[in-house]
Amino acid sequence: MIRQTWGDRVFQAMNSGFLAILAMLVLYPLVYIVSASISDPSYVNSGQMWLWPRGLTFEGYERVFRNPDIWQGYMNSAIYTIAGVLINLAVTLPCAYALARRDLPGRTPVTLVIIFTMFFSGGLIPNYLLVKDLGMVNTYWALLLPAAASAINIIVSRTFFQSNISREMEEAASMDGCSDFRMFFVIVLPLSKAIIAVMALFYGVGHWNQYFSALIYLSDRNMFPLQLFLREILVQQEIAAQMLMNGGDVELMMAEQTRISELIKYAVMIVAALPLIIVYPFVQRHFVQGVMIGSIKG
Template sequence: MLRQSSGDRLFQAANTTFLLLLVALILYPLLYIVSASVSDPTYVNSGQMWLFPKGFTLEGYNRVFRNADIWTGYMNSIVYTVGGVALNLAVTLPCAYALSRRNLAGRQAFTLFIVFTMFFSGGLIPTYLLVKSLGLVNTYGALILPSAASAINIIVSRTFFQGNVPQEMEEAAAMDGCSDFRLFMQIILPLSKALIAVMALFYGVGHWNQYFNALIYLSNRELYPLQLFLREILVQQEISAQMLTTGSDLEMDMSEQTRISELIKYAVMIIAALPLLIVFPFVQKHFVQGVMIGSLKQ
C-alpha cells in the first residue's frame, strides 16, 4: 500500500468529518419525527424532547389506524403507485430501447421531439381540458395515464441501452432467428435489471408522493391518495372528529384536542413515509450502477 502524506490524511479527515455532519443533518429530522410520534406532546412542544422519546405513547398511531380515510388513502396510493409504475416501465423501456438502436429510421427526430417536451408543455389549463375530454376526471386513470412516461427517464434509459447493449448481440440473435420482441423480453430486459430497479424507484416515489394532480383532477374522497389526506392534516390543519374523539372522550377539552392533534400529525408523517423507507434499501445497491451508467456513458 502507498504511504499517505500528512496532506492526504488531513484531506481524508476533512472528508470524513464533512460526511458525518451531512449524515447527522439528514438523520436528525427523521429521528426527531419518529421520536415525536411516540412522545407526549407536552415534552415535544416545550423542547424537552429533542432526540429520544419522552413520555412514550402510541395513542397517535392508534387514532390514525382507526381512521377510515387513512386506510382509503393507503389503498389508493398503492393502486396509483403499482399501476403507474407498471405503465411507466411498459412505455419507457421499449421506447428508450428503440431510440438507442442505430437502425431506427428517424430516431434523431423522435429524440428531439421527446427532449422538446422537457422544456415546453401545453400548460395546466390545456392539460386539464384534455384529461376532462378523455373522461378521466374523478377516475384512477387521471393520476396514471397523463404521467405514463417521463422524458428525462426515457433519455437516461436510452443512454443506458446504448452503452450496455452491443449491436453485435442483436445481430447474433437475428442470425439465430430471434424476433425483436423475443430479443427485448428475453435478452435485453434481463441484462437491464439495474436500470429497471432505478426507473421503478424513480417512478414509484413520484406516484407515491404526488398530490397536485389529485388536487386538480379528483373531488371524490374515495379516490384520494394518502398524500391528499396528509395535506389536509399538515397544511390545512383539518383533523377529523373521528380521529380526535372516540366514544369514551366526546367531552374532550380544547387543550386535549390540541395535544392529540400533535400526536396525529407526527404519526401520519411516519405512516406516509414508511413504505418508501422499507423499499429503498432493496434497490439502493442498483442506484449508483443504474444512474451513473445511464447518465454518463455515451
C-alpha cells in the same frame, strides 16, 4: 497491502469525518420526526425533545389509524403505485431502447419532441379538458394514463441503453436470427436490472406521493389516495374539530386541539413515508450492481 503514507491517513481521516458529519445531517431530521411522533407535544414545542423521545405516547398513531379512511387510502395508493409503475415501465423502457438504436429512422426529431415537452406544456386547464373529453375524470385512469411516461426518465433510460448495450452484442444477436422484440425482452431487459430498478423507484415515489392530480380529477372518496386523506387530517383538522363541538372550556379545548394537531402532524409524516423507507433498501442494491460485467466476451 499498500503501505499508507502520513498524507494518505490524514486524507482518509478527513473523508471519514466529512462523511460522518454528512450522515448526521441526513439522519437527524428523520430521527427527530420519529421521536417527535411518539413524544408529548409539550416537550417538542418547548424544545426539550431534540433527539430522543420524551413523554412517550402513541396517541398520534392511534388517532391516525383509527380513521377508516387511512386504510382505504393505503389500498388505493398501493393500487396506483403498482399499476402506475407497470404502465410507466411498459412505456418508458421500449421507447428509450428504440431511441437508443442508431438504425431507428427519425429518432433525432422524436427525441427533440420529447425534450421539448420538458420545457413547455399545455398547462393545467388543457390537461383537465383532455382528461375530461377522454371520459377519465373520477376514474383510476385519470391518475395513471396522463403520467404514463416522463420525458426526463426516457432520456435517462436511453442514455443507459446507449452506454451499456453494445452495438456488437445487437449485431451478434441479429446474425443469429434474433428479432428486435426478442432482443429487447430476452437480452436487453435481463441486462438492464439497474435502470429498471431506478425507474421503478422514481415512478413509484411519484405515484405514492401524488395528491394534486387526485385533488383535481377525483371526487369519489373511495378512490382517494392516502395523501388526500392525510391532507384532510392535517389541513382540515377533522379530529380536532369534532372535539370542539363537544362544548366546555374554550381555552382548554384549544390547548387540546393544538396538542392533538402536533401529535398527528408527525405521525402522518411517518405513516406517509414508511412504505418507501421499507422498499428502498431492496431497490438500492441494484444501483451499484455491475450488471454489464461479463456480458461481452472476446
